[in-house]
Amino acid sequence: MPPAVxxxxxxxxxxxxxxxxxxxxxxxxxxxxxxxxxxxAGKTTTIEICEGLTxxxxxxxxxxxxxxxxxxxxxxxxxxxxxxxxxxxxKLTVAETLCLFRSFYRNPRPLEEVLDAVQLGEKRxxxxxxxxxxxxxxxxxxxxxxxxxxxxxxxxxxxxxxxQSRRQLWELIEGVKRAGRTVVLTTHYMEEAERLCDRVxxxxxxxxxxxxxxxQLVASLGAQHVVEFRIGDAAVxxxxxxxxxLDGALSTRTQxxxxxxxxxxxxxxxxxxxxxxxxxxLPLDELRTHSATLEDVFVHLTGRQLRDG
Amino acid sequence: xxxxxxxxxxxxxxxLTLVRLREVWRExxxxxxxxxxxxxxxxxxxxxxxxxxxxxxxxxxxAGSPWSAQTARRLEADSLLEVQVLDDSASARALRTGRVxxxxxxxxxxxxxxxDDTRPEGLTARSRVDDALQRSAGRTDALGVxxxxxxxxxxxxxxxxxxxxxxxxxxxxxxxxxxxxxxxARRKRLLKRLIATPMPKWAYLSSFVISRLALLVLxxxxxxxxxxxxxxxxxxxxxxxxxxxxLLSSLAFGGLGLLIAARPRTIEGASGLMNLALVPMWVFSGxxxxxxxxxxxVQPFVQALPLTAVNDALRANxxxxxxxxQVAPELAIIAAWLVGTFVIALRIFRWx
Numbered sequence: 001m002p003p004a005v006x007x008x009x010x011x012x013x014x015x016x017x018x019x020x021x022x023x024x025x026x027x028x029x030x031x032x033x034x035x036x037x038x039x040x041a042g043k044t045t046t047i048e049i050c051e052g053l054t055x056x057x058x059x060x061x062x063x064x065x066x067x068x069x070x071x072x073x074x075x076x077x078x079x080x081x082x083x084x085x086x087x088x089x090x091k092l093t094v095a096e097t098l099c100l101f102r103s104f105y106r107n108p109r110p111l112e113e114v115l116d117a118v119q120l121g122e123k124r125x126x127x128x129x130x131x132x133x134x135x136x137x138x139x140x141x142x143x144x145x146x147x148x149x150x151x152x153x154x155x156x157x158x159x160x161x162x163x164q165s166r167r168q169l170w171e172l173i174e175g176v177k178r179a180g181r182t183v184v185l186t187t188h189y190m191e192e193a194e195r196l197c198d199r200v201x202x203x204x205x206x207x208x209x210x211x212x213x214x215x216q217l218v219a220s221l222g223a224q225h226v227v228e229f230r231i232g233d234a235a236v237x238x239x240x241x242x243x244x245x246l247d248g249a250l251s252t253r254t255q256x257x258x259x260x261x262x263x264x265x266x267x268x269x270x271x272x273x274x275x276x277x278x279x280x281x282l283p284l285d286e287l288r289t290h291s292a293t294l295e296d297v298f299v300h301l302t303g304r305q306l307r308d309g
Numbered sequence: 310x311x312x313x314x315x316x317x318x319x320x321x322x323x324x325l326t327l328v329r330l331r332e333v334w335r336e337x338x339x340x341x342x343x344x345x346x347x348x349x350x351x352x353x354x355x356x357x358x359x360x361x362x363x364x365x366x367x368x369x370x371x372a373g374s375p376w377s378a379q380t381a382r383r384l385e386a387d388s389l390l391e392v393q394v395l396d397d398s399a400s401a402r403a404l405r406t407g408r409v410x411x412x413x414x415x416x417x418x419x420x421x422x423x424x425d426d427t428r429p430e431g432l433t434a435r436s437r438v439d440d441a442l443q444r445s446a447g448r449t450d451a452l453g454v455x456x457x458x459x460x461x462x463x464x465x466x467x468x469x470x471x472x473x474x475x476x477x478x479x480x481x482x483x484x485x486x487x488x489x490x491x492x493x494a495r496r497k498r499l500l501k502r503l504i505a506t507p508m509p510k511w512a513y514l515s516s517f518v519i520s521r522l523a524l525l526v527l528x529x530x531x532x533x534x535x536x537x538x539x540x541x542x543x544x545x546x547x548x549x550x551x552x553x554x555x556l557l558s559s560l561a562f563g564g565l566g567l568l569i570a571a572r573p574r575t576i577e578g579a580s581g582l583m584n585l586a587l588v589p590m591w592v593f594s595g596x597x598x599x600x601x602x603x604x605x606x607v608q609p610f611v612q613a614l615p616l617t618a619v620n621d622a623l624r625a626n627x628x629x630x631x632x633x634x635q636v637a638p639e640l641a642i643i644a645a646w647l648v649g650t651f652v653i654a655l656r657i658f659r660w661x
Contacts, residue, residue, distance in 0.1 A: 076506060083501060083505065084498075086497065087499065089328065089332060089494075091332050096328070099324060104321050104507050105506070106507075143502070
């Protein structure tokens with residue numbers, strides 16, 4: 001089976017802003033592929049080029065084995081798309097909106113089936129204007145589902161939602177994956193990428209800076225754990241050399257007044273840290289450890305946090 | 310083809326047109342402005358400018374001498390004159406505020422008339438009062454006359470203004486109805502979402518045309534039926550021709566709306582352009598008064614405006630019973646706008 005999406009040396013510049021700067025990607029059929037990166041990294045431009053909505057300045061684009069110049073309308077029949085921030089007409093009902101989108105496809109899924117899939121059956125006659133943020137996002141996903149597509153492009157499907165609505169959408173997207181469909185999604189939530197994506201490309205400044213399964217990417221840090229602590233007013237500040245000398249410590253950084261130590265073994269690093277602090281007579285205000293995440297990978301690669309943009 | 314087996318209801322063009330109609334129908338303000346406002350406007354103007362025989366003329370006679378009472382008695386013999394005797398300051402105030410049209414002054418054996426010759430009722434009052442006084446003083450008419458009174462339908466102000474209101478309404482609903490809907494869909498990124506589907510672009514634009522025509526039947530019909538029943542506005546031309554003029558006009562104004570909506574991303578940007586297009590036509594195109602009142606120098610501009618051509622064609626049809634051939638020059642101007650606006654709009658249209 002050919003790859004679902006192939007991008008080679010993709011480039012796009014808006015006026016003087018370079019949005020995509022030589023990006024390469026290959027999405028395999030049946031996988032859920034995530035583009036993870038901060039706002040402005042070029043994720044949306046990349047996915048809109050894949051969707052045929054934006055024309056790249058240079059580079060090669062293949063979607064489901066076709067390109068947009070020759071594929072056109074027949075390719076659109078095979079894609080399900082959810083854009084960032086689409087507002088559907090508020091005066092229409094949920095069912096009317098879905099009927100409209102169904103009418104564009106040759107072999108759409110039955111209305112009832114889609115309403116059930118996104119749990120909007122009860123709201124079928126409710127006006128779109130009355131829906132909550134989570135319900136609107138589920139409607140947006142439903143408009144992609146009616147096409148019964150082979151390939152989904154979802155641009156920030158959960159941005160701005162409360163945790164509960166986000167989990168609901170995650171379950172829906174997992175349902176799509178189980179049905180064997182290919183999904184490409186963008187996100188700046190590392191939990192979302194870790195939970196949904198088989199493979200993740202970390203994107204920054206229009207380039208892929210890391211690619212792999214979430215597990216591989218975290219493992220590439222070499223550190224399985226992160227020890228995070230905060231101390232009270234210290235006469236003698238702690239310097240990086242002190243922390244790198246701790247048992248198991250690999251690297252260190254500070255963030256918002258906290259010290260972070262990436263470590264191979266938290267159970268050896270933490271006791272070493274505590275004896276260092278008591279030897280110096282420094283008061284410990286806060287101590288946490290967590291398993292390393294994609295966020296740590298991003299910070300490690302760029303020195304910035306995902307949410308900072 | 311898979312398409313042929315689908316129910317008509319599931320076709321993109323049908324669904325898109327239904328969406329257009331629902332959006333209008335579920336917007337109470339739209340209903341008011343499209344359907345009721347022109348009717349209310351016609352009703353208001355019809356009442357304000359209804360034709361009637363020139364009414365009672367109000368006359369003041371300056372008080373203070375036996376002449377005053379004597380003159381007042383003579384005038385009261387004429388039932389169309391209403392006479393009051395007022396002192397100097399009261400009569401001056403009454404004349405100034407229009408409560409009387411003329412003041413009569415004693416003038417050593419003759420009579421003086423004080424009136425404003427720039428007011429139509431001033432001149433009417435002068436000749437009526439003069440007739441009454443001269444006759445009562447013994448004048449006999451040298452020439453016998455007979456009168457035949459004719460009140461022609463079609464020459465009243467309401468007859469003039471209803472075709473103008475119809476033209477203005479077609480313009481407004483074409484430009485606003487189409488323009489705002491398109492710009493709003495672009496602003497909400499709904500246009501972008503739609504072109505990410507296999508939706509045919511022609512179907513999207515055609516749905517606007519079809520829904521405009523469906524609404525046209527209602528909005529033009531309502532205004533014309535009201536004007537004909539309540540004010541007896543004549544419909545002398547063939548109704549088929551009238552329908553065709555309305556159809557062509559509505560399409561041309563829809564093209565103008567599409568052109569205005571082709572690029573703006575915000576409602577504010579579109580509103581500015583709409584005012585730029587609409588206001589000159591409201592002023593110059595002869596909605597409320599004849600466009601021939603404008604000087605010769607601006608007439609080429611005035612005549613080239615689509616609303617001028619539409620109003621002229623509607624008036625020629627309704628008031629003079631003109632055939633389509635007789636309004637061919639107007640129809641040519643409207644058709645030129647229709648083609649020109651659509652061609653440019655489609656070329657520069659921004660879907661995202």
